[in-house]
Amino acid sequence: MALLEYKCPACAGKLEFNANAGKVKCPFCDSEFDMAMFEQLDAALDSQVEENLSWQTASTDTWTDSDNAGMAVYSCQSCGAQIVTDETTAASKCPYCDNPIVMMGNLKGDLKPDLIIPFKLDKKAAKAEYTKHLSGKKLLPSVFSNQNHIDEIKGVYVPYWIFDSKAEASMQYDCTTVKSFNVGEWRVTETQHYKAFRSGSLEFENIPVDASKKIEDSLTESLEPFDLSQAVPFQTAYMAGYMADRYDVTAEDDAERVNARVKTSTERTFADSVAGYSSVAVTDSNINLKNGTAKYALLPVWIMNTTWKGNNYIFAMNGQTGKFVGDLPCDESLKKKITWGTAAIAAIATFAVGFLIHLFT
DSSP states (O other): OOEEEOBOTTTOOBOEEETTTTEEEOTTTOOEEOGGGGHHHHHHHHHHHHHTTTOOOBOOTTOOHHHHTTEEEEEOTTTOOEEEEETTEEEEEOTTTOOEEEEGGGGSGGGSOSEEOOOOSOHHHHHHHHHHHHTTOTTSOGGGGOGGGOOEEEEEEEEEEEEEEEEEEEEEEEEEEEEEEEETTEEEEEEEEEEEEEEEEEEEEEEEEEOOSSSOHHHHHHTOOOOGGGOEEOOGGGGTTSEEEOOSSOHHHHHHHHHHHHHHHHHHHHHHTSOSOSEEEEEEEEEEEEEEEEEEEEEEEEEEEEEETTEEEEEEEETTTOOEEEOOOOOHHHHHHHHHHHHHHHHHHHHHHHHHHHHTO
16 A cells, blocks of 8 residues: 655655644744645545555564454555554554654545545644643542643544535424413413424535544534534645544445434424424424435544543544543542532531521521
């Protein structure tokens, strides 16, 4: 399988895409290169990979079939070291010389993305958001205040399917209005019942659904939204210096998830139009999805890992918007102190109220 490495034409140093500059930059001599100059290179490489589809990844003689399952081995063109990766890896770095590499065979044909959103925020911004995420958390163990506790931080282009769809729906609701009024000495409650009907169609565009088994769906959904208006046609140079995976979940496999999201959004939109009632209940729902299409895209995510008492905690930041998500551990001893303190205050307050009632009765 063909490997692509980007090297500076001025000093032969490793080139990386710089999120702040929006250009490919050499960290050694500070040379910068516009993305346009890499378009012809991508076209030439596409042709080269097409002519060499019979190339195979290298493998060691000592590995068994079970050991090699799901793995691929590449030779770094800079230092000659063997690089072992997951077979879905599309971009990585050599662990010996730190040279960024792109696995071209994982970005060819049906595996080639249509779109990419380049990183807008760098590693420094990700660390700053991590620190901000920890601030003000009173039940957080104190060791988490130390930024150096981060075990790993990496920029990853996560594979997504971007869906467009049309929903045609008809809905029926049972509705009530309730009002109360006085009639002489009596309090009367009047309930009126209505039938409400809604029908129409909704257009949905740019629904992102992650296409990787490696990352939790709940995590990727929490990072939304991405601004797809800033997506650009795919170029391999955007991946220089970052990691990337190709999809291992097909658009067909993700269709169930996106259909569920479209149906839920349709139901909520129609329900919002049934206003002015005391209660509203759906009695019939008919939603048909049509004209579904999917584009393949790589979206930027910063992923951080840290450990606490043997547990691994994963944090993630949207590399375009800066939205930060992740669960935090809880200092149980401090939690108990706060719980006991709250209980003590409640007990004192109850005693004080009881004493005052007794005093004035």
